[in-house]
Amino acid sequence: MTDQTMYGCTVATVAEPESVLLPGHDVPLGRYTTVRRLLPQRSRRMVGAWCFADHFGPDDVTGRPGMQVPPHPHTGLQTVTWLADGEIMHRDSLGSAQPIRPGQLNLMTSGHGIAHSEQSPPDHPPGMHGLQLWVALPESARHGEPAFEHHPALPTLRQDDADITVVVGELDGTRSPATTHTPLVGAEILLSGACRLPADPAFEYAVLVMTGTAEAAGTPLTPGSLLYLGQGRTEIPLHADDETRLFLLGGEPFEEPLVMWWNFVARSHEEIVRAREDWANGRRFGKVPDCEAPPLPAPAMPTVRLKSRDRHGNTIA
16 A cells, blocks of 8 residues: 655555566477466466466367377366367276367366376367366365266356356356365456456456457456456456457465375475375376277476475475
């Protein structure tokens, strides 16, 4: 809060929450797909419980395999798969076999351990474009049983010049049917014009552009970066001259320190070592049926001890 003098009187004004533009970087995913990794970053590890964000496409996959990610393990998180174009077949060690198409949600909760694959079917559409997101599970949920949900239709709302789909969590009283374990929101925003998006001051927020260009809280946005908007906002002003597809991430700050390595979200180096050993020895995670691709081998552990970090990236232990 700052003080300003007007007509001889001191008036308290509320400082604007911090806003930081974070450029993504390209990371190969499997043999055929390159993604732009937007979270985690050195200066911003999380947004609420959102701890990982990959943006892939838009790509022309005509005559190409598309996404081909073989069976791999997860612990301590939920995966959120969201498509703007294309089709991906999800299979997991629970026996789930569920294609996902644009406007639908696949939500997988790893609990103490699950394995899954994500592959474009042989007769896939010519385009591929979407997001792969992770939500960190709190201590109360991370040791539970794994689960999978498919939601073919999700709630929508109209706000000014924006059509909004609430993918996960709640926005302005509209709630997704997806299971959550912490207060958060993930929403797709189709914008052509201006919008003042209602916000919860208890949440921290970030926004990314999937296609087009926009301004969020006065900052220009193009695909390939994430704008962290901080905490304390009651609304988020958005503007786009042409049709633009954005995605909003938000949630109450996640205060539990995490260790993230490969496909695991844990609390200690020892937990990561056990998870890696279990995957290498065929324990805990099960097998993905009806998937011809061999399981993805775990990389070698780093030569230094993995350290727990808080949401700001500060080392805890």
